[in-house]
Amino acid sequence: MTALKSVTSKKLYMGRLKHGADLLEEITGACRKENIKLGRVEAIGAVKRARLGYYDQKTREYKFFTIDRPAEITSLIGNVSIKDGEPMVHAHVTLADDDGKAYGGHLAPETEVFACEIIIEALEGPAFNRQFDKETGLPLWDM
Ligand code: ZN
Numbered sequence: 001m002t003a004l005k006s007v008t009s010k011k012l013y014m015g016r017l018k019h020g021a022d023l024l025e026e027i028t029g030a031c032r033k034e035n036i037k038l039g040r041v042e043a044i045g046a047v048k049r050a051r052l053g054y055y056d057q058k059t060r061e062y063k064f065f066t067i068d069r070p071a072e073i074t075s076l077i078g079n080v081s082i083k084d085g086e087p088m089v090h091a092h093v094t095l096a097d098d099d100g101k102a103y104g105g106h107l108a109p110e111t112e113v114f115a116c117e118i119i120i121e122a123l124e125g126p127a128f129n130r131q132f133d134k135e136t137g138l139p140l141w142d143m
Contacts, residue, residue: 007038027041
């Protein structure tokens with residue numbers, strides 16, 4: 001059954017990420033610095049290289065792959081919630097190469113920022129805590 005909780009918009013943050021930074025770590029660090037425990041994230045820009053994940057539903061493990069060349073971030077979309085008591089950013093990205101071909105997946109550490117413009121929306125509402133989900137093997141929101 002679909003479970004929803006009501007949240008409201010609290011504040012918007014806009015910024016530019018540091019050249020050479022780790023994309024996922026930099027977004028997570030910004031959320032921790034501003035004490036954002038619930039929110040959503042969007043960004044556009046470019047990366048020098050990327051590491052993405054694909055969750056294999058049979059083996060219940062992430063298969064990670066590297067795109068070892070510059071690419072555009074045509075879309076990054078994600079959310080902020082709590083895992084193990086700390087804010088955690090879960091983001092997916094679509095990247096495009098010099099032919100406009102797209103790659104996508106679960107954003108993993110070791111994705112290096114070339115330039116990135118980000119908007120974070122802090123939300124107010126009940127806590128969204130990630131707990132191990134038996135059906136999927138993933139740390140999903142405990143609803
Ligand atoms: Zn994911």
